[in-house]
Amino acid sequence: MHPIFLNINIMINITLPDNSVRQYPEGVTGLEIALSISEGLARNVLAIQVNGEIRDATRQIHADAKIRLLTWNDIEGKAAFWHTSAHIMAEAIEILFPGTKFGIGPNIESGFYYDIDMGERMLTEADFKAIEDKIIELSRQNQLLVRKEISKQGAIDLFTKKGNEYKLELINELTDGEITLYESGQFTDLCRGPHIPNTGFIKAVKIMSVAGAYWRGDINRKQLTRVYGITFPKQKDLLDYLVLLEEAKKRDHRKIGRELELFTFSENVGLGLPLWLPKGTAIRERLEAFLKKVQRNAGYVQVMTPHIGNVNLYKTSGHFQKYGKDSFQPINTPIEGEQFMLKPMNCPHHCEIYKFKPRSYKDLPLRMAEFGTVYRYEQSGELHGLTRVRGFTQDDAHIFCTPDQVKDEFVGVITIVMTIFKALDFKDFTAQISLRDPNNKEKYIGNDENWDKAEQAIIDVVKENDIHAVIEIGEAAFYGPKLDFMVRDALGRKWQLGTIQVDYNLPERFDLEYIGNDNQKHRPVMIHRAPFGSMERFVAVLIEHCAGKFPLWLAPEHVTILPISEKFENYAKNVSQLLNNYDIRSKIDIRNETAGKKIRDAELERIPYMIIVGEKEEAQESLSVRKQGIGDMGSFTVESFSALINDEIKKMME
C-alpha cells in the first residue's frame, strides 16, 4: 500500500470494472487507486467514472463506489482530455490577446472549441501558429487543473470583475452550491469539469479553424468567434488524424461526383439545383426501380402529381402560413389574384387524391407513393453538394390508415428502411426519435392528446423492434413527431436519410374521412415516410459510403472491354453483345492507347470489371478478367463470367 494511505483508518470499498472489490482509505483519489494497480496505469489515467459520474481523477472518493479508470482509449477519457485542452487554448488566447472574453468551450466528437469575443479584433489563420505554440508551452508546464467550489455570489463577483457578461449569464442560471471553477496556471474558468490531472498529457495540438457562432445558438444574439482545435497525447496521433482527414476528403461526394461524372451544378440554372449527368442518372434510376419493387411487394400504389399547386392548397395544409415567406415565391397567372407555388412537399396533393372518392375502412391502409420533386428555398449558406439542395426528389409515400393500424404500418416502413440499408451495406446509422418541446407547445400544430398518442406509438414501435434510438426533445416537425435514420458523411457530419412521421394534423386540415364498419365517419391517420429521404441526399451519402465504388447492381457500367489493339475491336464488340444478352452492362475502350493506360483509366473510373481481349482471347473465344481494385482473375468464357457477375448481384439483393 502506498505510504500516504498509512495514517488513514476509515476504509471504503471500491468496485472495479471486473467486479473485484478493493479496500482503500476514505478520501482516496482515482490516481491513487490507479497507482495501487500499476504505475503505467497511473501515468495514463485521465479521469474516473464514479458510480456513473465522470469526475477528475484527482478528486477524493468518500464512500463505497463502483469505478472505472478512464484513459485515452475511452471516449470519456478523450472527452476530458479535449475539455482540458479547450481550457488551455483559452489560457493561451488570454495570454496572447488580453481582454478576450470567453463564452463556452466544450469538447466535441473530434477535439474541442471555444467561443470567444475579442471585441474589434478578428482571429485569423495567421494567429493559429502562435496559439498552438503557446498551448504547447503551457502544457509543458504540467499545470494542475484545480477544482474549486464557489458560491454563486463569489462567482458573480469574479466574472463581474473580469467584465465577462457571457459567463455571468451562465452563472445566473446555475444553482448556488453547485458552482465550480477550474484553475490552471493563470487561467480561471467557470466549469463543471471534469478535467485531466495536468496539462502535461497534451503533446500535440492543431488549431483547425475559426467560424462565427451565435451566442447560445440564438440568431438574434451576438455572433462570437468559435475556435476549433484538436489535441493528442502523441505527435504521431495528430499526424495520423490529419492523414485520416485528407483521406476522408477524397471520398467527398462533390469531388467524386465530378470525377465520375455523376452530377454537376450550374450558376446559370440556379444555386442548389442539381443537374444529373448520364451516369448519376443511371444510378438514381436503379435506386428508384429497386425501391418501387420493394414497395410494390409491400402493398404500395404509385401516383403522380404536378410540380405546382394552387396557393390555397398550402393555406389549407398550413404550410403557406409557416413557410410561405421563406419559399420560392408564388407564381402569378394571367388571372388576377390566382397564384401557384412550386410544390415544397407532396402531402397536400396526396390528400387531394385521398379525397377523390369516399373511402371505406376496407380501403385502408392506403399506401400512396410518388417520387415527387419538390422545391424549397434553403438559405444560401446552407447549400451543400447534393446533401442540401433547393430542388430534390423525395421517395415519398403517405399511408392513410386507421389509428389502430399506425403501429403495424410503422413496422412495415421500418422493414423497408432496413431492406434498403442492407442492400447498400449501410451499417453505421443511428435512429432518432424526435419529440416536441413540451415547454414550447405553441410552436406545434395539433392538440395535446394527439401528440401524446403519436409520440407513444413511435416509442413503443422502436422499443418492440429492438432499434437502438436516441430521443431528441424539441426536434419534432411542427405537425407531428418523427423517427429519422441518420448516417454520417465522409467527414463525420450527420445527415438525415430515411424518415417516418406520424401526422394527425393534415387529415384534420383536409377533412379526410373514411366510413368505419360502424357506418360512421372517422378521421384517418397519415404517415409520411421516405426511406431514402431524398434521391439527392441518398446518392450523396452512398457515394461517400462506397467512395465511388458502387455495388455491382448499381454501377453505371459493370464492365469495360479493353482490346489490346484495333485488330481486336470486332471481337470486343461480339463480347459486348453477348454480355448484353446476360444483362451485363459493358462498354468498349477503343482509344488508341496501351492496355496499361486503359486499365489505369478504368481503375480510376471505378468500373467493377475489366475484360482484356487480344490475340489469345480471340483464338480461344475467352475473356481475360481483371477486377477493379483486385487485379487479374484469369480466363473466363462469356457464360462463366456472366454467371460470376449475376451471382454477385443476386447475393447482394438477398
Add this chain to the structure above:
RNA sequence: GCCGAAAUAGCUCAGUUGGCCAGAGCAGCUGAUUUGUAAUCAGCGGGUCGGGGGUUCGAAUCCCUCUUUCGGCUCCA
C-alpha cells in the same frame, strides 16, 4: 441569412515583397505507334487570372464592391 477563408485553362495546382506577350501536369485535338494487367512518343489548341470599380507609369498580385465556392453558426415542411 450570419462569421471567416478562398476563387488563375475542363481538372489539380505554380506564379517571391506589384515589373518582359500568365506557367506546369492531366484532360482535349493532330500525327506517329498496334500495344498484354495502373500512365507510348511528338506537335498543337486552350485563360479578359470569378464580375465590376479604384490606386499606380505598370495589377493575377494592393484597396472597395458584387457573385460563387469552402469551413462553421442558424435553419431544415
